[in-house]
Amino acid sequence: MSGASGTPYAAAVLRALLDAGEDVDLVVSRASRLTLLDETGLPFRDAHWHEDLGEWLSLGADGKPGSFGVDLARVRYWSAGDLAAGPSSGSYPAKGMLVVPASTACVAGVALGLSKDLLQRAASVTLKERRPLVVAVRETPLGGQTLRHLVTLDDLGAVVVPASPAFYAGATHIQDLVDFVAGRVLDAAGVGHRLYRRWKGELGGGSADAAER
Numbered sequence: 001m002s003g004a005s006g007t008p009y010a011a012a013v014l015r016a017l018l019d020a021g022e023d024v025d026l027v028v029s030r031a032s033r034l035t036l037l038d039e040t041g042l043p044f045r046d047a048h049w050h051e052d053l054g055e056w057l058s059l060g061a062d063g064k065p066g067s068f069g070v071d072l073a074r075v076r077y078w079s080a081g082d083l084a085a086g087p088s089s090g091s092y093p094a095k096g097m098l099v100v101p102a103s104t105a106c107v108a109g110v111a112l113g114l115s116k117d118l119l120q121r122a123a124s125v126t127l128k129e130r131r132p133l134v135v136a137v138r139e140t141p142l143g144g145q146t147l148r149h150l151v152t153l154d155d156l157g158a159v160v161v162p163a164s165p166a167f168y169a170g171a172t173h174i175q176d177l178v179d180f181v182a183g184r185v186l187d188a189a190g191v192g193h194r195l196y197r198r199w200k201g202e203l204g205g206g207s208a209d210a211a212e213r
Helices: 007-019 030-040 046-057 104-112 118-128 144-156 174-189 205-212
Strands: 024-028 075-079 097-102 133-137
Touching: 007 024, 007 030, 007 046, 007 097, 007 174, 024 030, 024 118, 046 075, 097 104, 097 118, 097 174, 104 118, 104 133, 104 144, 118 133, 133 144, 133 174
Parallel strands: 024 075, 097 133
Antiparallel strands: none
């Protein structure tokens, strides 16, 4: 997680990864802690990460407690300042990396290979090891510098997924829109899920689904 707005996207992706039985190495940047506090009112502390993460993942996209049950046994947390952490090395086993949400500062750092913290370093490692890197950029409008950085990431093999929800899936709640973006991130990473209704080539399918609800 980087410091861009969009912590509900990160929560939806993380819940879906755990539902799919995936082990997760979690890195939360310093800036993202401020965003999380601003968007949810919840802190994220290294010493209490398990408790704080569980409380955060129980929230819906509207910031209210939801009915999400999450088993955190498969989550391993690494401090963003720990450059000796497992994900900082190419020999550490990993299927790939998802940056959700991705700020323009994070995009620039990864594109330029700065590795100023564990998040950027792990992303650089993912690229050099030719593993899947999915970057869910959350910014609008996009300036020329950021666009060039995104093209650089694409050239390096990353998949850029703008956090822009679609409406053909029959969304009736904010969570539906969040889940669509999370689902597209997981699609790019090759992780199975059931977060949104897929397009079937039938016009009006989304409105029909919404009417049934």
